[in-house]
Amino acid sequence: MKALYPVVLTLAIVISLPSYAQQQGSPAPSNVRDAEYPYIDSNRRVTFRVQAPQAKRVQVVGLGSKNGFTEQPINLVRGENGVWMVTTPPVRPGFYYYQIIIDGTPVNDQSSESYFGWAHPTSGLEVPDPAFDFYNAKTVPHGEVRVRWYHSQVTGALRQVYVYTPPGYDAGTNRYPVLYLQHGAGESERAWTAQGKANFILDNLIATGTKPMIVVMDNGYARKPGVKLPPDSWGNEAFEEVLLVDLIPLIDTHYRTLANREHRALAGLSMGGGQALQVGLNNLNKFAWVGGFSPFLRDFNLKSVLNNAANVNPQLRLLWLGCGYQDEFYASNKAMHQAFQKVGIKHVWVEGSGTHEWQVWRWYLHDFVPRLFLGL
Amino acid sequence: MKALYPVVLTLAIVISLPSYAQQQGSPAPSNVRDAEYPYIDSNRRVTFRVQAPQAKRVQVVGLGSKNGFTEQPINLVRGENGVWMVTTPPVRPGFYYYQIIIDGTPVNDQSSESYFGWAHPTSGLEVPDPAFDFYNAKTVPHGEVRVRWYHSQVTGALRQVYVYTPPGYDAGTNRYPVLYLQHGAGESERAWTAQGKANFILDNLIATGTKPMIVVMDNGYARKPGVKLPPDSWGNEAFEEVLLVDLIPLIDTHYRTLANREHRALAGLSMGGGQALQVGLNNLNKFAWVGGFSPFLRDFNLKSVLNNAANVNPQLRLLWLGCGYQDEFYASNKAMHQAFQKVGIKHVWVEGSGTHEWQVWRWYLHDFVPRLFLGL
Incomplete structure (x- = not known):
């Protein structure tokens, strides 16, 4: 009889497996400690679990158009004890903002970490990439990320900036070039x-040979005190002035920087990409390296830049512009690339498959950073 | 006729004010940018606003027993367009974890920042204190808070630690004493x-004369790889070893510390307070200053300490123990204070009005820190 036990037990387990039976996998790296769900199987199908006993409908949805997770809400299925579950079709590797929708109200998943995006803390799902790990923590020396507070002369308020210092910064005496790196709309200085x-x-x-640098990640929103903003304002009108008047002097005072335009870069994604192009290209006495990652271009003014190609080229060490084919900003970025071409502004143009999401921006950063400060 | 307009307009506004009419006040400091609610009026009554058109019942509740906000869920009232609102009775100043309950399911308030507590990101409400501002950002020099990653020999995994360096750290060459400061159960290294x-x-x-110091805030959870934990395990079993084997050597290597027991303190709140007392008092060759803020004592072993008062006193520069009268741990802390008294272990005992919440721990830190490293 005894030999039968394991067989019976195994059968019992197999029979009890519900329809969302998982293949081998593991909890998402973005889960809070000990949370089993969201669970990612070996085909990158993601199982969500939500406890909502009184709900009539529970859904999960990715945020952002053409996100690689799901634009259309997916219904969870009610099981016992008010537990709702669903397993999605395979998901592209990357990072996704998502929310649970309970009877029409979007809420965060208590099983996942929150990330400031979409103007409030939003659940995030990290789907590991089986092929690439350039953005994962490896057994290499790690830099620090320092949070620094400063009083802005421009806004009259306290601001918080994140500063990456490279491995060995404290132990050494070297001075470093600086990359200013901006987040997208609805995000914060913590996003990068x-x-x-x-x-x-x-x-x-x-660790593999790129020039060490300091990376400064500030908040892209800034308003002057007492200024009444128009209803469609983004609230980022004073960012350029904060960057030039407050932030660069602050960083050059408190960190061992190489404090000149040749050793200063500015880049950003989406809204931050627009800010980087506008502020960078219009202030070439401050920046020699500029990058726009899927930049949002509509509200930014680059006319004077396009009218002055002859002045721009000699000062510019690198202008990097990239956007994915499936990104809603692709057409405007392609047009900008062509406008640069037409007036003869030298630049790197990166296009390829990709939407408006973090996995693309990780790639762009990984492409952009090794080009910086070369030949100096 | 024209002169009547403002009067009519004023009347119309007054009449249209609903029952949760606000007195003069302002949005909570814990709100996300531009969120009007939660709104705190001049009597510290808090108005919440939630959009949940299909919900049958929406409530708000503070987390934690005897929290100064509300233990019992308060019903919001449904208004137009599926907007629910309520104004609470006056709330004590301080920081409160809270959640919105939609038809029985607790969710976060999209209008507030999230804070890692209760083992997941949880909405927080900051209610300013009209009398005290010792924990607010003032126009004094600010230190940095650095995030550092390290590979733990003990757990075999990557860990993240927060390190406060005092104002002027980078510009100077001084060495500093170090306070290791631990969070409570369900929180993380970011909580302090x-x-x-x-x-x-x-x-x-x-800024007002306290000795500058480095403050190290690590995660209080730590498990060894492959160790199967009992079901009631907290998952913090390897913390002491992480602190002694990994963390102290890491900090003493990478920061300008005074690397000896006389210049090393250990304190914590709740679970972290129990950890501080147990690890600190049992390792007086490493720490000379120990603090327990409303410590959770049940699972921690202080017997050998109580049996060795004669050895403890000469090594201990400060033992600080505090707990509020309304705290559920008050009785056990009072008993610990009496046990210390009985065996003659010198200590500071702080009791007074207070529950198990952050405003108390801010006060305790503010009381504890100026006593550190005196006479050295």
């Missing part, structure tokens, strides 16, 4: 490290 | 700065 893993991307690149 | 504002408390104290 929390969502983008910029610090690990830099650690890994520096 | 995000919820506790420890960095601003230190900035303000240092």
Whole structure:
């Protein structure tokens, strides 16, 4: 009889497996400690689990158009004890903002970490890439990410900035070039490290020969005190002035920087990409290296730049522009690339498959950073 | 006729005010950018606003017993367009974890920042204190809060630690004493700065004469690889070993510390308070200053300490123990204080009105820190 036990037990387990039976996999890296769900199987199908006993409908949805997870809400299925579950079709590797929708109200998943995106803390799902790990923490020396507070003369308020210092910064006496790196609309100064893993991307690149640098990640929103903004304002009108008046002097005072235009870069994604192009290209006395990652271009003014190609080229060490084919900003970026071409502004144009999401921006950062400060 | 317009307009506004009419006040400091609600009026009554058109019942509740906000869920009232609102009775100043309950399911408030507590990101409400501002950012020099990653020999995994360096650290060459400061159960290494504002408390104290110090805030959870934990395990079993084997050597290697027991303190709140007392008092060759803030004592072993008072006193520069009258741990802490008294272990005992919440721990930190490293 005894020999039968394991067989019976195995059968019982197999029979009890519900329809969302999982293949071998593991909890998502973005889960809170000990949370089993969201669970990612070996085909990158993601199983969600939500406890909502009184709900009539529970759904999960990815945020952002053409996100690689799901634009259309997927219904969870009610099981016992008010537990709702669903397993999605295979998901592309990357980082996705998502929410649970309970009877029409979007809420965060208590099983996942929150990330500041979409103007509030939003659940995030990290789907590991089986092929690439350039943004994962590896056994290489790690830099620090420092949070620094400063009083802005421009806004009259306290601001918080994140500063990556490369491995060995404290032990040495070297001075370093600086990359100013901006987040997208609805995000914050924390996004490039929390969502983008910029610090690990830099650690890994520096470990394999990229020039060590300081990376400064500020908040892209800034308003002057007492200024009444128009209803469609983004609230980022004073960012350029904060960057030039407050931030660059602050960083050059408190860190061992190479404090000149040749050793200063500015880049950003989406809204931050528009800010980087506008502020960078219009202030070439401050920046020699400029990058726009899927930049949002509509509200930014580059006319004077296009009218002055002859002045721009000699000062510009690198202008990097990239956007994915499936990104809603692809057409406007392609047009900008063509406008640069037409007036003869030298630049790197990167296009390829990709939507408006973090996995693309991790790639762009990984492409952009090794080009910086070469030949100096 | 024209003169009547303002009167009519004023009347119309007054008449249209609903029952949750606000007195003059302002949005909570814990709100996300531009969120009007939660709104705190001049009597510290808090108005919440939730959009949930299909919900049958929407409530707001504070987390934690005897929290100064509300233990019992308060019903919001449904208004037009599926917007639910309520104004609470006056709330004590301080920081509160809270959640919105939609038809029985607790969710976060999209209008507030999230704080890692209760083992997942949880909404937080900061209610300003009209009388005290020792934990607010003031116009004094600010230290940095650095995030550092390290590979733990003990757990075999990557860990993240927060390190406060005092104002002027980078510019100078001084070496500093170190306070290791631990969070409570369900929280993380970010709690002392995000919820506790420890960095601003230190900035303000240092600006008025407290000895500058480094503050190290690690995650209090740690498990060895492959160890199967009992079902009631907290998962913090390897913390002591991480602290002694991994963390102290790491900090003493990478920061300008005074690397000896006389210049090393250990304190914590709740679970972290129990950890501080157990690890600190049992390792007096490593620590000379120990603090327990409303410590959870049940699972921690202090017997050998109580049996060796004669050895403890000469090594201990400070033992600080505090707990509020309304705290559920008050009785056990009072008993610990009496046990220390009985065996003659010198200590500071702080009791007074207070529950198990962050405003108390801010006060305790503010009381504890100026006593550290005196006479050295």
